[in-house]
Amino acid sequence: MGIIDQVKVKARQCIKRIVLPEGDEPRTVQAAAKLLKEKLATPILLGAPDRIKTVADNAGVDIGGIEIINPLDNPKASAYAQSLYELRKAKGVTEEQAAKLVQDPMYYGIMMVKLDDADGLVSGAVHTTGDMLRPALQIIKTKPGIKVVSSSFLLDCPNKSLGHKGLLVYSDCVVVPCPTAEELAHIAVSAAETARTLCGIEEPKVALLSFSTKGSAKHELVTKVQEATRIAHELAPNLALDGELQLDAALIPEIGASKAKGSPVAGYANVLIFPDLQAGNIGYKLTQRIGGAEAYAVLQGLAKPCNDLSRGCSVDDIVATVALTAVQAQG
Ligand code: ACO
Secondary structure: OOHHHHHHHHHHHOOOEEEEOOOOOHHHHHHHHHHHHOOOOEEEEEOOHHHHHHHHHHHOOOOOOOEEEOOOOOOOHHHHHHHHHHHHHHHOOOHHHHHHHOOOHHHHHHHHHHOOOOOEEEEOOOOOHHHHHHHHHHHHOEOOOOOOOEEEEEEEOOOOOOOEOOEEEEEOOOOOOOOOHHHHHHHHHHHHHHHHHHHOOOOOEEEEEOOOOOOOOOOHHHHHHHHHHHHHHHHOOOOEEEEEEOHHHHHOHHHHHHHOOOOOOOOOOOEEEOOOHHHHHHHHHHHHHOOOOEEEEEEEOEOOOEEEOOOOOOHHHHHHHHHHHHHHHHO
16 A cells, blocks of 8 residues: 555544635645545635635535635634734734734634644645745744754655665755754654654654765764764654765665664665755655655644645645645644
8 A cells, every 4th residue: 555545544544624725726626525525634625615616616526515714704813813913923913914914814724723723734736835834834833842844755666675665754855944953853853753653654764864974974064964863862862863874875774784884774764864955855856756756745843734735736636635634633
């Protein structure tokens, strides 16, 4: 069974309410109908009901039974605005600005998640990563004990001898452009949790990657990864984690054994931590485009799950991301 089929099985075990702020976007409407039919989540569409119904009719889908909320006409809007004002007044947001912000479906949806009227949020069929990330970072904030929100890509590779039966978790490929050593350590701990929660990897093996293995090269960039490894050990002493490792030492047993003898991870890593966003983003795209892996992204480290889509996403991509979000919401 592929990773998304496994996630769907988990999602059905405890159905979560997932809000979709881009409620009048045709792929999103079709995905909502599919999610309800396949009992993967309880989708909530935000937008003008007439417009959403027209989109559904045009797409030939039945959205009966799906909750639709219009942020411009809802009794909860004033409570959301007040709560948003309290959360952000120290940052200069006025009551008038908060009232205006919650008219935006993205902010309305984030407030629903913040105040437990939804368990998670998925957007990005229309909006950019930053459009959703910024309000999520400002309002939902990080999980206790985690300093930085980041992302993981789940890469289902054709070569099943790699990682966990062909499954590898890459982090961070989306959010933090230039992490400090401490942020890198928090990214490693979050990625291990993603591997457990979403991939069913009971014992994640986490490699902090570099162009050096165990001091084979000397450079300030290598020192940063070594420092991140030390901090990550302190944060999660029981986690199988090692660094700094080159990619081949992390993945290939014979190379791991010769370059990093005695490492608890080398040769068998299933969670790869990239030193910065350029390496992570390029790395996942190489694995997807040249290596032929299926790739699914999630955000990690947020106190409640919110996930981003690619603007080129299909209906099935939205369904998959909602299922991933629902499983994250199960905890
Ligand atoms: N974790 C936790 N909090 C954060 C983080 C983070 N990673 N980044 C910013 N914040 C907080 C800030 O502390 C601030 O909080 P405050 O307002 O309460 O003080 C708030 O979020 C906003 O911070 P800004 O610095 O104003 O936000 P910024 O404009 O830098 O945007 C963003 C943050 C969007 C995450 C930025 O870092 C970014 O653009 N990252 C890259 C995104 C991207 O383009 N990815 C690649 C494409 S996606 C793909 O290929 C799949």
